[in-house]
Amino acid sequence: MPLSVRTIVLIYLVLFGLAIPWYLPEDPRLVLGMPLWVGTALLFSFIISLFTAWLLLRMQWPDE
Amino acid sequence: MNELLPFHAGAWIFIGLYLGSLIGIGWLGYRARRENTLADFYLAGSSFGFVILFLTLYATQYSGNTFFGYTGKTYRIGYAWIMSVHFMTAIIVCYLIYAPKLYALARKHGFVTPTDFLQHRYAHSGLNLIATVIMVVVLANFLLAQLMAMGRAMQGLTPGDPVLAFNYGVILLTLIMVIYGTLGGIRAIAWTDAIQGAVLMAGFMILLFVLYQKFGSLGVATQAIQSSADAEIRARLAWPGPERLREWCSYILLVGFAGALYPQAIQRIYAARSAKVLRQGLGVMVFIPFVTTLIAVTAGIYAIAWYPGLTGVESDQILTVMLADIQQHSGFGYWLVVVLFAAALSAMMSTADSALLSISSMLSKDIYAVLIDRTAPQATLTRVGKLVSWGLVACLVWLAIYLQDKASLIQLLDRKFDLLIQLVPAFMLGIHWQGLKAGPVVFGLCAGVVIALLLAYGGFAAVQGGKLYGFHPGLYGLAVNLIIACCGSWYAGRRSGFAST
Numbered sequence: 168m169p170l171s172v173r174t175i176v177l178i179y180l181v182l183f184g185l186a187i188p189w190y191l192p193e194d195p196r197l198v199l200g201m202p203l204w205v206g207t208a209l210l211f212s213f214i215i216s217l218f219t220a221w222l223l224l225r226m227q228w229p230d231e
Numbered sequence: 232m233n234e235l236l237p238f239h240a241g242a243w244i245f246i247g248l249y250l251g252s253l254i255g256i257g258w259l260g261y262r263a264r265r266e267n268t269l270a271d272f273y274l275a276g277s278s279f280g281f282v283i284l285f286l287t288l289y290a291t292q293y294s295g296n297t298f299f300g301y302t303g304k305t306y307r308i309g310y311a312w313i314m315s316v317h318f319m320t321a322i323i324v325c326y327l328i329y330a331p332k333l334y335a336l337a338r339k340h341g342f343v344t345p346t347d348f349l350q351h352r353y354a355h356s357g358l359n360l361i362a363t364v365i366m367v368v369v370l371a372n373f374l375l376a377q378l379m380a381m382g383r384a385m386q387g388l389t390p391g392d393p394v395l396a397f398n399y400g401v402i403l404l405t406l407i408m409v410i411y412g413t414l415g416g417i418r419a420i421a422w423t424d425a426i427q428g429a430v431l432m433a434g435f436m437i438l439l440f441v442l443y444q445k446f447g448s449l450g451v452a453t454q455a456i457q458s459s460a461d462a463e464i465r466a467r468l469a470w471p472g473p474e475r476l477r478e479w480c481s482y483i484l485l486v487g488f489a490g491a492l493y494p495q496a497i498q499r500i501y502a503a504r505s506a507k508v509l510r511q512g513l514g515v516m517v518f519i520p521f522v523t524t525l526i527a528v529t530a531g532i533y534a535i536a537w538y539p540g541l542t543g544v545e546s547d548q549i550l551t552v553m554l555a556d557i558q559q560h561s562g563f564g565y566w567l568v569v570v571l572f573a574a575a576l577s578a579m580m581s582t583a584d585s586a587l588l589s590i591s592s593m594l595s596k597d598i599y600a601v602l603i604d605r606t607a608p609q610a611t612l613t614r615v616g617k618l619v620s621w622g623l624v625a626c627l628v629w630l631a632i633y634l635q636d637k638a639s640l641i642q643l644l645d646r647k648f649d650l651l652i653q654l655v656p657a658f659m660l661g662i663h664w665q666g667l668k669a670g671p672v673v674f675g676l677c678a679g680v681v682i683a684l685l686l687a688y689g690g691f692a693a694v695q696g697g698k699l700y701g702f703h704p705g706l707y708g709l710a711v712n713l714i715i716a717c718c719g720s721w722y723a724g725r726r727s728g729f730a731s732t
Contacts, residue, residue: 179324188471189476197450197453197454200451208314215317215324216320219320219327222327223510224511
């Protein structure tokens with residue numbers, strides 16, 4: 168089922184909102200050798216990349 | 232020790248062969264031309280397949296600044312520069328807003344420059360001229376930053392006077408770049424980009440490998456920072472406060488939107504062989520920040536842990552300092568640094584050559600052919616573009632030499648995006664909303680530029696570190712720009728609606 172433009176925009180807003188670690192307080196724990204807030208930011212960044220690649224590969228462009 | 236050991240003859244032969252091969256490719260590009268037209272010289276007749284398109288997008292988007300500037304910025308602010316991964320990803324996300332429709336229009340109407348779209352959409356000579364001037368100024372700024380990075384890269388390698396090394400480095404590398412660029416046009420640049428992109432990717436991988444070999448895991452570096460006696464160093468590990476988080480948000484918006492509007496990137500959209508090739512190229516590009524920007528940030532973290540003490544403009548040299556240390560350990564380390572140096576040169580030259588070609592296309596097609604000689608044949612315009620490249624480069628080389636050690640690379644980066652983002656309504660909104668009118672777009676654009684520059688250079692007390700409340704001046708300009716463009720178009724639409732009823 169194709170996603171509407173509104174849904175795509177909403178998904179991006181949520182993902183970028185979660186990629187910026189405003190909701191993580193100071194935490195001394197390390198994940199993969201980096202602070203927890205850095206690991207979380209990278210995780211959501213990777214999800215954004217996956218979602219974008221998925222959109223690019225399945226979307227039909229106007230001249231196709 | 233903060234300078235690289237001077238390269239031996241073997242290393243210079245390797246780098247000389249690499250640079251010589253670029254001119255050779257320029258010659259091949261010249262031989263491969265099909266016709267003496269703007270579309271062939273600047274877009275290679277829209278014939279780029281997946282591999283060339285991906286590598287040229289990659290080599291163009293990741294510059295010398297990614298190597299030196301991003302490592303330096305991480306060194307200054309710490310892990311928070313992980314935001315660079317986000318904003319480089321955001322560029323590809325923002326392509327989704329307008330690239331699909333733009334590509335179809337470009338194929339249908341034979342666009343060569345970004346202004347061709349504006350002419351097709353608005354047919355407003357004032358808008359064309361203002362947008363072209365903004366894009367040329369931005370690209371000239373970008374080109375200047377690359378030339379300065381080239382000079383800095385050469386500075387540490389040559390024994391003797393660093394000022395002379397900077398000057399001769401800038402002149403020699405720019406000369407090579409302008410020769411292959413004006414010989415073979417976009418073909419030569421894309422083919423050299425393919426080589427430079429491959430070398431650049433290898434360089435980033437080698438950098439990661441070398442850092443791991445020498446300093447151990449990232450966790451060790453993080454713990455070393457955590458246990459530092461210096462509170463300022465420990466702060467570079469800390470969770471970013473509200474001001475830095477706003478800056479994070481600002482960078483995503485600013486670089487995401489403005490980066491997607493780089494004229495040379497728009498021309499690569501035009502140059503794709505098919506929409507499928509373009510989709511595939513962008514689909515791979517969206518993962519590239521994880522193997523380039525993230526590695527530069529990682530290098531910066533290692534630097535905080537093991538090379539404390541550099542400040543200001545010096546901190547942009549931190550990667551050179553680290554490489555100098557690695558170079559002294561073994562013959563293997565020495566050759567790794569030689570390859571890394573070639574990769575850094577690749578990054579700078581591939582970004583600079585694309586910017587130069589884009590400027591030349593706009594000055595020739597959008598300025599000369601419109602304001603000076605409307606009847607000029609295509610061959611003349613191509614020749615004018617080449618002459619403009621030489622003249623412009625001569626001025627910028629002089630400026631780079633004059634400005635050396637006067638500005639940090641990141642400071643240069645900030646202002647060009649503030650200007651470029653003002654083109655968002657004209658391109659990204661105008662391509663979807665037919666109700667957007669040229670007049671309000673022009674007023675909005677001018678207001679946006681004035682506000683962005685006023686906030687950036689007005690000396691207001693509220694503007695701290697070039698940002699107001701953590702947000703870049705360009706975003707405030709864009710907000711006003713959008714309001715004027717939308718409200719003005721809506722009002723004009725209503726008036727014309729009343730007039731016709």
